[in-house]
Amino acid sequence: MPFKARFFMALLGACLLLAPTVLNADVSPDAYRQPPVHWPAMNSSNPSAQELAPLPELPDVPWHTPQTEQLGYQLFFDPRLSDSGQIACASCHDPDLGWADGRRVAIGHNRQAGSRNTMSILNAAYFKQLFWDGRADGLLEQALAPISNPLEMNASLPDVLTRLNAIPGYQDAFAYAFGSERIEAKHLAMALAAFERSVVSRPNRLDNFINGNYQALTDQQIHGLHLFRTQAGCISCHSGALYSDGDFHHTGLSYYHRKYQDTGLEQVTGQAKDRGKFRTPSLRDLAFTGPWMHNGLFPSLRGILNMYNAGMIGRTQLHPELPPLSEHIQPLHLSSAELDALEAFLSTLSRQPYRRPLPTLPDYPQSHGNN
DSSP states (O other), rough: OHHHHHHHHHHHHHHHHSSSSOOSOOOGGGSSSSSSSSSOOOOOOOOTTOOOOOOOOOOOOOOHHHHHHHHHHHHHGGGGGGGSSOOOOGGGGBBBGGBBBBBSSSSSSGGGOOSSSOOOOGGGOOOOBSSSOOBBSSHHHHHHHHHTTTTTTTHEEEEHOOOOOOOHHHHHHHHHHHHOOOOHHHHHHHHHHHHHTTOOOOOOOOOOOHHTTTTSSSSHHHHHHHHHHHTTTTGGTOOOTTTTTOOOESSOOOOOTTOOOOOHHHHHOOGGGGGGEOOOOTTTTGGSOOOOOOOOOOOHHHHHHHHTTTTTTTGGOTTTTTTOOOOOOOOOOOHHHHHHHHHEEEGGOOOOOOOOOOOOOOOOOOOTTTO
């Protein structure tokens, strides 16, 4: 190629790199640098999809008090709730690992491996149904389930209550929190759930952007936001303040009649139409909760984006006993640059999780000591 031609091509490339990002022929980044009510319209296959938003305050519940939260904090990290005396709730929900465990699947009693990836407890209080298959209706029902699960803490709940009732420090703490002389299962559930209600995400860059800091996102990240809400269709399932609709969808990852088979929601409802459906996980703080999906088989976000871009795995080869894929899953035909933008946007949804400082409590009698 002649020198002049090479020079012209290099100059053209430099100009393109310096040119402002354009989302498409009609939308520029400035279309998003304003309150969400003025953003371009969503293009969602889900009529119930809600606009992305910061987390609201949780409503008050009578059993969540400073006393029950403090008590739940201590119980959450106490391995005496397990049969072996070696596994605490925090063993699988580590605050340094996004309140999950960083493993493909959970490791529980006697080093047994579970079949599913550990869901983070971040923002769990906002969901109506918990676990990948929705088998628990809220935190009060969820809180005690791992204690008696043979693959997790493998304890007898009556034995755990007997053990707690024999510890003078816990006797005093439960009496102070609940006004009861005996520690009962409902008290244990309330205390653990009260603590879990306090584990919430910190405002991330998208939250700051929505709240008026319009420099919190780059042009590329805004491009990804636009794709998330329109062409990529992510908002059909990952919407609202949780970036999740809380619903159950079949995405083709049940591995039906293969290694890693998991039929999901069907195990709870017993209905074939629910075979292979799993609850939409929240995308808040997803950078800290990998590996991803219910089976933890996916360590790369880009790999997951590539699957959705193709319309998911085995779309045309579904087992005849499986229901069709979710209507929200279609081949997207996104370019490499568009996938880059979408991945850049996803990076704005995470901020290192923390648990708000424990409440300051007045002293209560501990006449027996804290054993």
